[in-house]
Amino acid sequence: MPSSAATESASVTSATVLERAQAFVSEHKRVLLVGAAVAVAAGGIAYYATSSSSSTPSEDGDIESGRKKRKRTNRKKKAGNGGDRGPLIEEVAPKTIDDFIASTGGAEKLSVEERKSLATELKLRGNKAYVERKFADAVKCYTRAIEVTPEPDPVFYSNRAASYMYFAKPEYEKAVEDCTEALKINPKHERSVGRRGTALEKLGRFEEALRDFTAATLLTKFNDQKVAESVERVLKMVTEPKAREIMAKREPRLPPHTFVDAYFGAFRSRPIPDLPGNPSMGDNTLKLALEALAARDYTHSLTFVNEAIEQGVSFDVGRAHALNLRGSFRFLMGDSQAAKEDLEAAIKAQPQFTQSLVKIASVHMEQGNSVDAFAAFDRAIKYDSKDPDIYYHRGQVLFIMQEFKQAADNYRKSLELDPSFVFSHIQLAVAQYKANQLSDSMATFRKALKAFPQRSEPYNYYGELLLDQKRFEDAIDKFDRAIEIEKSKAPPTNVLAMVNKGLTLFQWKNDLAAAEKIIKEALVADPECEAAVATLAQISLQRGEVEQAMTYFQRQVELSRTEADVMNALQFMHAAKAQNEFARNYPDLAEAYRYAEIEQRAAMAAAGGPAAFM
Numbered sequence: 001m002p003s004s005a006a007t008e009s010a011s012v013t014s015a016t017v018l019e020r021a022q023a024f025v026s027e028h029k030r031v032l033l034v035g036a037a038v039a040v041a042a043g044g045i046a047y048y049a050t051s052s053s054s055s056t057p058s059e060d061g062d063i064e065s066g067r068k069k070r071k072r073t074n075r076k077k078k079a080g081n082g083g084d085r086g087p088l089i090e091e092v093a094p095k096t097i098d099d100f101i102a103s104t105g106g107a108e109k110l111s112v113e114e115r116k117s118l119a120t121e122l123k124l125r126g127n128k129a130y131v132e133r134k135f136a137d138a139v140k141c142y143t144r145a146i147e148v149t150p151e152p153d154p155v156f157y158s159n160r161a162a163s164y165m166y167f168a169k170p171e172y173e174k175a176v177e178d179c180t181e182a183l184k185i186n187p188k189h190e191r192s193v194g195r196r197g198t199a200l201e202k203l204g205r206f207e208e209a210l211r212d213f214t215a216a217t218l219l220t221k222f223n224d225q226k227v228a229e230s231v232e233r234v235l236k237m238v239t240e241p242k243a244r245e246i247m248a249k250r251e252p253r254l255p256p257h258t259f260v261d262a263y264f265g266a267f268r269s270r271p272i273p274d275l276p277g278n279p280s281m282g283d284n285t286l287k288l289a290l291e292a293l294a295a296r297d298y299t300h301s302l303t304f305v306n307e308a309i310e311q312g313v314s315f316d317v318g319r320a321h322a323l324n325l326r327g328s329f330r331f332l333m334g335d336s337q338a339a340k341e342d343l344e345a346a347i348k349a350q351p352q353f354t355q356s357l358v359k360i361a362s363v364h365m366e367q368g369n370s371v372d373a374f375a376a377f378d379r380a381i382k383y384d385s386k387d388p389d390i391y392y393h394r395g396q397v398l399f400i401m402q403e404f405k406q407a408a409d410n411y412r413k414s415l416e417l418d419p420s421f422v423f424s425h426i427q428l429a430v431a432q433y434k435a436n437q438l439s440d441s442m443a444t445f446r447k448a449l450k451a452f453p454q455r456s457e458p459y460n461y462y463g464e465l466l467l468d469q470k471r472f473e474d475a476i477d478k479f480d481r482a483i484e485i486e487k488s489k490a491p492p493t494n495v496l497a498m499v500n501k502g503l504t505l506f507q508w509k510n511d512l513a514a515a516e517k518i519i520k521e522a523l524v525a526d527p528e529c530e531a532a533v534a535t536l537a538q539i540s541l542q543r544g545e546v547e548q549a550m551t552y553f554q555r556q557v558e559l560s561r562t563e564a565d566v567m568n569a570l571q572f573m574h575a576a577k578a579q580n581e582f583a584r585n586y587p588d589l590a591e592a593y594r595y596a597e598i599e600q601r602a603a604m605a606a607a608g609g610p611a612a613f614m
Contacts (some may be wrong), residue, residue: 212588322346
């Protein structure tokens, strides 16, 4: 999620529900559960932090090190079945690789054991040439070894592939072909899978490379850091251009109603400015925009404010409100630069309208500029030191920066100036919790529950903290109360408590069916709830329903607000796809992962802990 104060306000919790939805699959930062048909990502699809590059000569395990080879050179080059027939190869080896290979003519007529011995000798000479960076000679040796060996050996093909990749003009296509041949002989040959992934990456065939690096990650049981890095690198190569293309083609639009509602709800309401005695058409249209905003009719508010600015607003205060509102909508639609321009114009029209300064601080944060963000807050305080929104949103920025004690101080200041704002209470409690002030945090939440008995948010976020403490029954009780309050309201309702309840049921009782049921109910109530969509995608993967999961992931892409969010959803999709392919190609290993995961969950449940996936 974007790291801005305003978007943080839209989640208002220690760990957003969407993050929780992506992370609930595992606390172990390991691979996806591999079920009957699919492997599901650990920690969200945290597996994709695992990939490979081709080994350097001295690092390759198949191509032996110089130390090992030096020991071998002291041995006599003999082959036969007892030595009575004399040496197959002369005691004094030919000076060049070509001479040596020429001396093996007629080897196809030798016995099986003699051919095995000769093939081994050819491989050793190839290894020596490889280490000496004589890659053309290495290829000749491995090629001859392939020709004379009576039993196909994947190492010969894999080592020849590695040699091709170090040519002055690398032969990546030939490397891919050789690794493929090696895998026909032994589908679980780890180095061939990783090397083919490297060659495919060099050829720009990133999705195929992701498939191989993912398989290599699982085959090596996460013990190869280079493979891990390659998965992450190639996954970005697959998803970054797709995310850019999606955003380039996408028409500007508002994010889901719940997100927009949370954004505007993070600012205290302000009265609509009085119109001048003889208002212009733009003035009247602006009033319609602000009235629609107050009614939470964001689509019409956006339409009206665009029209008002086009028609022309006749007074400075009105122009400031119009530009502030359009800047807010542009920010929500992911156009931070246009939002910044509108907000700067709003500040110029009415510098004392501090909300514009607070909002531009959020834009600065989304653009990664915390210095300008704090400067905007300081400027706002100079105009109106008693505006509680300034301190609330400055607290949000500090919270994002993990300065929890300072964040708490700002939330307290906001509460002193206006104790009626529910989110200041909630965020103070969360900041205290993050600062390890557990008793203070719980006391703050209890006060909020008493002060706002008909607001769902305190119950929902209190439930999240209880869930973090593994107090499952207490958490369910709070989520149920939040759900009850929301159901009593007119739609659209906030369904995040329903998603949280589903995640709690899963962690507490391993009850995937109950979790899926309530989260599907949440999605019916709010079809644009990204947290519900993301969680259902993960649950579908758990069930092996890959096509359904892909549908949910695609929906998550559609709901994502920024390019970073789109790329995140695409990474889930492609990571799951790659691991599902591993499950199809290696069903025995997939089954082993599945049983290991089941045993782990059973043990966790017996111990009373959360049932984390592998």
